[in-house]
Amino acid sequence: MKDPTITPELIAKHGITPDEYARIQGILGRDPNFTELGIFSVMWSEHCSYKNSRPELKKFPTSGPRILVKAGEENAGVLDVGDGWAVAFKIESHNHPSAVEPFQGAATGVGGIIRDIFTMGARPIFLLDSLRFGPIEAGAPGAAANRHLLAGVVSGIAHYGNCIGLPTVGGETWFDETYAGNPLVNVFCLGVLRHDQIARGAARGSGNPVFYVGAETGRDGLAGAAFASRELTEESREDRPAVQVGDPFREKLLLEACLELLASGCVAGIQDMGAAGLTCSTCETASRGGSGIDVDLDLVPKRETGMTPYEILLSESQERMLVIVHRGQEDRVREIFEKWDLPHACIGQVTDDGLMRIRVGTRVVAEIPAADLTDQAPVYHREAAEWTPPQDLDISTVPMVDLTAALPRLLAHPTLTGKRWIWEQYDHMVRNGAVVGPGSDAAVFYARECGKFLAASVDGNGLISRLDPREGGRRCVAEAARNLACAGAVPLGATDNLNFGNPHKPEIFRQLRDSVEGMAEACRAFDTPVTGGNVSLYNESPAGPIDPTPVVAMVGVIEDEAHITRQGFRGPGDSVWLLGERAAGLDASQFLLILHGRKEGRPPQTDLGTEVSLHQAVRDAIRDGLVRSAHDCAEGGIAVALAECCLSGEGLVGVEIFLPDDERRDDESLFHEAPGRVLVTVDPADEEAFHDLATLCRLPVRKLGTTGGSELVIHLRTQTWRWPVEALFPAWDGALGKLMGTVAEPLAAH
Amino acid sequence: MKFAVLRFPGSNCDQDCLRTLQDTFGATAEPVWHKETSVDGYDVIILPGGFSFGDYLRCGAIARYSPVMAAVREAATRGTPVLGICNGFQILCESGLLPGALVRNRGLHFICRQVHLRLENTASPFTRAGQVGQVLRLPIAHGEGCYLADEETLDQLESEGRVAFRYCAPDGSLTPGANPNGSLRHIAGILNGPGNVLGLMPHPERACEERLGSTDGRFVFASLLESALAAVS
Numbered sequence: 001m002k003d004p005t006i007t008p009e010l011i012a013k014h015g016i017t018p019d020e021y022a023r024i025q026g027i028l029g030r031d032p033n034f035t036e037l038g039i040f041s042v043m044w045s046e047h048c049s050y051k052n053s054r055p056e057l058k059k060f061p062t063s064g065p066r067i068l069v070k071a072g073e074e075n076a077g078v079l080d081v082g083d084g085w086a087v088a089f090k091i092e093s094h095n096h097p098s099a100v101e102p103f104q105g106a107a108t109g110v111g112g113i114i115r116d117i118f119t120m121g122a123r124p125i126f127l128l129d130s131l132r133f134g135p136i137e138a139g140a141p142g143a144a145a146n147r148h149l150l151a152g153v154v155s156g157i158a159h160y161g162n163c164i165g166l167p168t169v170g171g172e173t174w175f176d177e178t179y180a181g182n183p184l185v186n187v188f189c190l191g192v193l194r195h196d197q198i199a200r201g202a203a204r205g206s207g208n209p210v211f212y213v214g215a216e217t218g219r220d221g222l223a224g225a226a227f228a229s230r231e232l233t234e235e236s237r238e239d240r241p242a243v244q245v246g247d248p249f250r251e252k253l254l255l256e257a258c259l260e261l262l263a264s265g266c267v268a269g270i271q272d273m274g275a276a277g278l279t280c281s282t283c284e285t286a287s288r289g290g291s292g293i294d295v296d297l298d299l300v301p302k303r304e305t306g307m308t309p310y311e312i313l314l315s316e317s318q319e320r321m322l323v324i325v326h327r328g329q330e331d332r333v334r335e336i337f338e339k340w341d342l343p344h345a346c347i348g349q350v351t352d353d354g355l356m357r358i359r360v361g362t363r364v365v366a367e368i369p370a371a372d373l374t375d376q377a378p379v380y381h382r383e384a385a386e387w388t389p390p391q392d393l394d395i396s397t398v399p400m401v402d403l404t405a406a407l408p409r410l411l412a413h414p415t416l417t418g419k420r421w422i423w424e425q426y427d428h429m430v431r432n433g434a435v436v437g438p439g440s441d442a443a444v445f446y447a448r449e450c451g452k453f454l455a456a457s458v459d460g461n462g463l464i465s466r467l468d469p470r471e472g473g474r475r476c477v478a479e480a481a482r483n484l485a486c487a488g489a490v491p492l493g494a495t496d497n498l499n500f501g502n503p504h505k506p507e508i509f510r511q512l513r514d515s516v517e518g519m520a521e522a523c524r525a526f527d528t529p530v531t532g533g534n535v536s537l538y539n540e541s542p543a544g545p546i547d548p549t550p551v552v553a554m555v556g557v558i559e560d561e562a563h564i565t566r567q568g569f570r571g572p573g574d575s576v577w578l579l580g581e582r583a584a585g586l587d588a589s590q591f592l593l594i595l596h597g598r599k600e601g602r603p604p605q606t607d608l609g610t611e612v613s614l615h616q617a618v619r620d621a622i623r624d625g626l627v628r629s630a631h632d633c634a635e636g637g638i639a640v641a642l643a644e645c646c647l648s649g650e651g652l653v654g655v656e657i658f659l660p661d662d663e664r665r666d667d668e669s670l671f672h673e674a675p676g677r678v679l680v681t682v683d684p685a686d687e688e689a690f691h692d693l694a695t696l697c698r699l700p701v702r703k704l705g706t707t708g709g710s711e712l713v714i715h716l717r718t719q720t721w722r723w724p725v726e727a728l729f730p731a732w733d734g735a736l737g738k739l740m741g742t743v744a745e746p747l748a749a750h
Numbered sequence: 751m752k753f754a755v756l757r758f759p760g761s762n763c764d765q766d767c768l769r770t771l772q773d774t775f776g777a778t779a780e781p782v783w784h785k786e787t788s789v790d791g792y793d794v795i796i797l798p799g800g801f802s803f804g805d806y807l808r809c810g811a812i813a814r815y816s817p818v819m820a821a822v823r824e825a826a827t828r829g830t831p832v833l834g835i836c837n838g839f840q841i842l843c844e845s846g847l848l849p850g851a852l853v854r855n856r857g858l859h860f861i862c863r864q865v866h867l868r869l870e871n872t873a874s875p876f877t878r879a880g881q882v883g884q885v886l887r888l889p890i891a892h893g894e895g896c897y898l899a900d901e902e903t904l905d906q907l908e909s910e911g912r913v914a915f916r917y918c919a920p921d922g923s924l925t926p927g928a929n930p931n932g933s934l935r936h937i938a939g940i941l942n943g944p945g946n947v948l949g950l951m952p953h954p955e956r957a958c959e960e961r962l963g964s965t966d967g968r969f970v971f972a973s974l975l976e977s978a979l980a981a982v983s
Binding site for chain 1: 759760762763765766769770799800801803804805806859860861862863889891893953955956959961962
């Protein structure tokens with residue numbers, strides 16, 4: 001088959017601008033051929049080059065005494081956790097593929113992030129996920145299609161994670177019309193390794209053989225990275241071939257084989273073939289190694305005949321790795337791959353001429369300076385629109401509603417409700433590490449390899465980010481850190497997933513810039529460097545861009561098993577305390593959104609100094625043995641947080657609460673969403689010690705009531721609200737299952 | 751006493767079984783690769799959970815042809831205790847070492863949760879440390895755990911006392927809601943005729959430490975260790 005002629009139309013179809021084309025001509029000193037054009041197109045897509053976001057990403061703090069591998073250096077960052085052990089972790093999105101084919105889109109998202117972790121030499125041990133969908137309640141527009149996406153994504157994650165044997169131990173799922181047609185699927189993976197096991201994705205040692213191992217290359221996922229860097233349109237479903245098909249069994253074999261191979265000492269460099277497949281892995285390893293690489297496509301294992309060099313290089317077939325092996329170790333390497341029944345081939349070698357040279361037999365089909373391909377990618381400083389701060393909510397425009405009915409309604413809303421329907425589909429117990437599994441503020445995982453208790457939480461709030469991106473950025477980081485503190489953990493580091501619309505629009509770019517600045521500010525305050533992450537732009541459906549949704553996953557460590565703390569009430573007779581300032585207003589609250597359908601107001605601002613003291617106080621109280629349970633007070637305000645404490649423990653526990661008169665309306669007092677608040681239960685015998693500790697930390701602290709009884713009772717001034725916990729439980733625990741009752745919506749309903 | 755934990759491509763509870771045996775019980779336990787042709791020298795053989803061969807074709811349908819399975823069959827014939835957990839149970843059914851089949855859960859979803867089980871048989875080497883009627887709390891994690899067999903087989907299992915575990919409510923009663931996957935007669939685990947092969951869907955190796963929420967799985971391994979002691983004395 002003859003390659004098409006390079007025309008301006010063909011260049012534009014590859015998403016390459018005239019300026020970028022001129023840059024390519026400059027690098028090559030000639031016109032690129034068709035194959036080379038394809039290579040530049042994927043390597044310079046946003047997904048691979050971060051050309052629109054790189055200047056922003058530089059604002060994140062990325063260094064610290066625990067950092068062993070920095071953000072951007074390798075596939076994932078690596079952090080020291082003590083005693084010679086380290087963790088590698090990262091979050092990554094698979095939004096576009098999941099919008100088009102939810103099951104495979106989500107499944108391959110899981111597969112991709114797992115490969116990023118074991119490529120570092122780490123044994124992956126758990127997953128988290130952060131999901132966003134359009135409304136699924138009966139009668140909501142597009143509900144059937146959104147339920148189809150939710151069912152598909154959850155079963156895709158379950159399919160891949162369960163089969164490979166990695167527990168999904170936590171996460172968060174929100175529902176909002178902004179995500180209709182453009183769901184967000186962000187998956188986090190963490191692995192453990194010893195310091196001396198860190199593997200590098202660099203091609204070093206001229207003459208070292210380059211091995212291909214894993215699934216054969218097919219035409220699936222052609223140029224998926226470029227696909228992910230475009231807006232979703234009505235025609236996106238025709239892009240279904242750009243979505244890959246995952247094989248978790250193959251990946252399990254690849255994982256075990258690679259870890260065995262890395263332990264053998266035969267490996268000089270290793271890189272997974274994810275986005276942009278063979279192209280990205282060859283040029284990145286060469287570029288990192290300051291070397292060249294020479295590959296013969298005739299030797300690549302293929303599952304289809306007649307594939308062109310363009311197709312082979314741009315295929316995103318899953319479950320493949322590129323391994324650079326020390327010369328002389330080839331037989332040992334082949335022996336390991338054969339033990340695991342994996343297709344493999346030596347497809348080329350490392351050179352010292354700095355060129356990525358792709359051959360078909362003796363015919364050279366592409367020849368590009370490897371370092372220029374990765375380092376000379378364009379960088380755009382996009383234009384940001386001016387920001388008009390949101391108006392404060394005029395509370396007089398919010399009609400009063402029956403608050404007794406409001407709480408069960410909020411608890412049954414898909415965003416706030418219990419997510420058991422989701423996490424029961426995940427094997428969250430395999431690897432025997434989920435000490436605190438799904439459904440508490442943070443997951444706590446016992447990493448048996450190193451004897452450490454690791455805590456992790458993933459958080460994002462699109463509503464707040466829409467109204468005030470900078471506060472949204474601060475808020476998600478602060479919430480993740482607070483969740484870790486409530487579990488008894490010291491945060492160590494974070495990974496971010498930036499989900500935004502098209503950055504060419506000044507309004508969107510402003511959201512991106514402000515969100516990053518807010519996140520960076522908060523990460524500095526908590527001393528949690530960002531170890532890497534993912535940028536997903538162009539999250540737009542025909543209805544418009546999504547609300548900006550930065551998501552952060554934070555990892556911490558709990559030094560003593562006795563300090564592991566959960567959110568649920570432990571039993572009757574404990575006193576309930578609120579740490580942190582009570583603020584007011586229903587601005588940017590879920591109450592205002594769910595009950596009044598309004599995305600409005602100026603979100604209460606996070607005071608990072610107070611947050612830091614609050615988290616320290618919670619941890620200190622936990623270490624002093626004063627805390628029975630601790631729960632972050634967030635979406636849905638104090639009433640929802642109290643209900644979650646009643647409902648999510650070992651058994652149902654009632655509570656009687658006396659809210660102080662803050663001269664606000666009842667709905668504000670119960671449901672406002674000020675940051676920086678934690679609900680703590682304390683044994684009455686320890687009350688004095690707890691109060692002293694909080695006062696010493698200069699934190700507002702107030703006793704609210706006592707656990708016990710069969711009701712959640714809230715007194716405020718002369719008012720009393722009562723909710724039998726047995727009646728609240730089914731609303732909270734069963735709502736999602738009820739909505740999803742019959743899951744298999746036909747694709748035609750899409 | 752030495753345990754073999756078989757390792758098929760796609761097994762993923764092999765490490766959990768090995769660690770539980772070694773760390774919680776101080777037992778000698780070794781992984782045995784599926785391409786091995788002998789299990790001589792092992793006193794107990796465990797087929798762990800996971801997705802052997804990706805569960806392609808049918809759960810356990812490919813693993814039954816692994817070279818090690820001929821050796822397992824021979825050992826079972828000699829009376830060596832063989833324990834199949836979850837995917838291991840599925841492999842034992844596919845191998846014909848246990849009757850019946852495990853099919854897709856009634857609700858079509860994979861389910862991972864703590865369930866209650868009633869212990870029905872304490873005459874086996876796996877259950878001797880328990881009491882008949884005892885209610886246990888163990889986790890399940892499977893998509894294909896609905897036990898099916900024809901009426902005749904079920905009646906035979908019942909009359910020979912070979913139903914080892916049933917899904918039940920916390921009080922031991924067999925309510926429909928307590929059956930998570932639609933298994934006939936609430937069956938969660940069965941024995942072979944001589945009683946030395948046990949297959950069960952729940953995971954006892956995930957319920958041996960307080961920190962994981964239940965220690966009710968310990969008695970299975972404790973029974974095996976006790977059986978070995980009894981055999982020696």
